[in-house]
Structure formats: structure tokens, C-alpha cells
Amino acid sequence: MGTKRQRAERRTDALSKERIVEAAIGILDTEGESALTFRALTTRLATGAGAIYWHVANKNELLTAATDDVMARVMTEVVGDTEPREAIRAVALGVFDAIDAHPWVGTQLTRDPSQSAMLQFFESIGGRLQALGVPEQAQFDSATALTNYVLGVAGQNAANARQAQETDRSAFLATAAARWARLDPEEYPFLRRMTTQLREHDDREQFLAGIDLILAGIATVR
Amino acid sequence: MGTKRQRAERRTDALSKERIVEAAIGILDTEGESALTFRALTTRLATGAGAIYWHVANKNELLTAATDDVMARVMTEVVGDTEPREAIRAVALGVFDAIDAHPWVGTQLTRDPSQSAMLQFFESIGGRLQALGVPEQAQFDSATALTNYVLGVAGQNAANARQAQETDRSAFLATAAARWARLDPEEYPFLRRMTTQLREHDDREQFLAGIDLILAGIATVR
DNA sequence: ACCTGAACACCGTTCAAGT
């Protein structure tokens, strides 16, 4: 009985999968994707590599768990809306904001879209399409289109974050816009015409505009 | 003069960026992304690591060059169509087929979408939107939506290829469908309803269906 | 100018050994 008590009162800083995932998220958020190594983790957790492997199979499982951790919060937070169209927009925006705050989530989702987080997203979208009155036949293609679009944005965001790193966003956009402006006008008339829009656009608004475009297309199928 | 001649007649197997890129593509296509290492390259090219670094700055530049090599062919092959809507579908399908044949291209495009290949794609789409009569204001958002969708599919395809690896496609789909069928029907009614469609769908057709959905949405903006 | 190949600094992962 005394022994059992002792087991229940384990030191609060004992290692666990949750604590490891938490530490991983901390490193990813503050120092970026490339900083997450088992060495960095062992230092932060004051332990050995083998201790981590006792709780986690490998680095990929750790990344998956960290991503699901962030995404689970998003999916549960966005449940209020009843109007299906608004609900779809809200869920999509929730994912966008999460990826914006944690770019490494974008990398991970594009690397492994069969994550339970994406299944939840797909389910959440699909259920609303049903409520929207989209015919059965078209529901699969519609949900897939929305999901692929979100994954594309996720990847872009992660790539931008990787490239921006030091410089801030407006400087980053200015550089990109300058590159567009320097392109051959014969070969790239469209990009040149869009230079100003590139520099001045808002990622979040543009993301929503894309969602609305796809929703408008879906509304077309009757 | 004799010297100059000799220089012109260099041994045909001399190293060059093109030959290195070609070898890299060979490894990527036959053995997959993880097989592309500088050790594998030096073996295949019968040279030293330093020799490769003389022609190529680093692994990322090599991957970028290999991707642009594949994509450049796609973009030039698809120029026949005059009807803008068909041209957009053809360009998108060309990218899809290229990624289907070379899944590593999908990984690279999602990792670095500012590649010249994607700029060409964006330009190609944008020019056609103009021809389609899409208002200036909406062209940027429309081209971005299509591009993000294609990038999302690219990532998915690459991830699937990575996961499939050994087993063939139908076995892969069967496994995924079986996983969907095992989900809690209370929590995942939509996924369960879509299980059959997942198992029987054709990736290429579904990709086109998504493009058509977005195009239908774009046609809505007047 | 172009190439060789050993060496460097780092990875993720394993495993015998401890408690």
C-alpha cells in the first residue's frame, strides 16, 4: 500500500509523452522546424535520448502528435456556427490561423495529410456540405477540393515562414514584388500586372477569397 | 590553338550541372526521394563530393534544378490550346501528370513554391483568366486559388507515393478505405458514407473535378 | 578550372547497462 501511494505521488516532472510533445512544440514555435532535434529535446528535458524513445516511437510520431495537439484545439474551438456555409469558413479560417501561428504545422500536414487532424477537418467540411444541400455525388469531390486548397495554402505558409525567418512580412513581400517587377514583361505580363496586388494583399483575406470561390463553384452543382 | 581544340573536345563524360541534375533525376525516379544523397550521386557519377559542389551550390539548388527541369517540359508541351478554359485545364493536368510520374516534384514544389516553375504556372493561369474575361480585381485571387489547389494536390500525391512505396495503388486505397470504415459512425458519419467513393475514385478525375469546381466559382464573379 | 577524398559537424536511432 505504501508502495502504491508512492507510485501515485510520482515526481511531477516525470517524463511522459505529453511533456515531450509540449517541449517539442515549444522548440518548434520559438526556434523553428530545424531546431527540433533529439539533442535539443534531451537538453530541454534534462534527460537522455533513450528516455524519449521510451515514450515516443520516432521523430515522425512526435511531429504527428505535436500537430494533432495544435489541430485538436482548433477543431474543438470552432463548433458554434450553425449556418453550414459560415461553419465551413470558420473551420477553414481556424486551420489557417493555426498554421499562421505555427508554420511547422503546415509542413507536417502537407507531409502527412492522413493525420487524424486532417480526417477531422475533412469530416467537418463534409458534414456541412451535406447540410448545405450539396448532392451526394458531388460531396466527395467538393470536400476534397476544399481540403487540397487548404493543404496548398498550408504548404505555402510554411515555405514563406521558412524563407522569411529573419525579415518581417512586409519586407519579405517587398522583395518578392521587386522580383516580379524585374521579370521580362513579354514573358510575364500577368505577374507584372499583379505586382502591386502581391505587395499589398492580405494572406488571410486572400485565403478566405479562395474558400469563397470554391464554395461558389460548389453552389453551382445542383 | 592546339590547346583550344583540346578544350573543345573535352571528354564527353565530363561533369556539368546538367549531367548532375540528370543523375539526380535518375535516382529520384527509380529509388525515391530518400535515396538522393551526395554519396549516391558520387557513386553514380564516379566522382568525389567536391566535384559536385563545384557545379552546384548545395542539395537544395540541385533539387530546385531537377524540379525546374521536369516542369519546364510540362509548361512548354502544353501550349496548343487556344480556348482559355481548356488551356487552364490542360496546364493543370500537365502539372498533375508530371507530379504523378515524379512524386518528388510534388514534395519540392510544396517545399519551395517560389520556384520559377510555379511562377510560370501562375503566369500561364493568370493570362488565361484575363482571356476568360475575369475582372482585373478577381484575377489575383483566382490564380492564387488555382495555384494553391494544385500545390495541395501535389503534396498529397507526394505523401501518398511515399506511403505507398511497396504496395500498389489499389491495395493502398483499400487499406485507407478500411481505416475509414472502422471509424466511429457517430463521430465520422461523412467519412463512413464516403468510404466507397474513396476506394473507387480516380485521382486524375478527382483532380480535374476540383479544377472545374474552382473555375465554376470564378465564372461566378462578374 | 576542375576534381579527389578525407575530415568535420551534425543527425536519428539503438542498446547494454543502470535504478
Add this chain to the structure above:
DNA sequence: ACCTGAACACCGTTCAAGT
């Protein structure tokens, strides 16, 4: 059951030295 930490098998990249 859980943890330690040295060791292993790999990486990408550098660089003194060769031709």
C-alpha cells in the same frame, strides 16, 4: 518500468591537396 548516455550508421558540406 523507466531512464542513462555512449556508440552506430548515416547525413550535407568543407577544404587542403592534386592535375
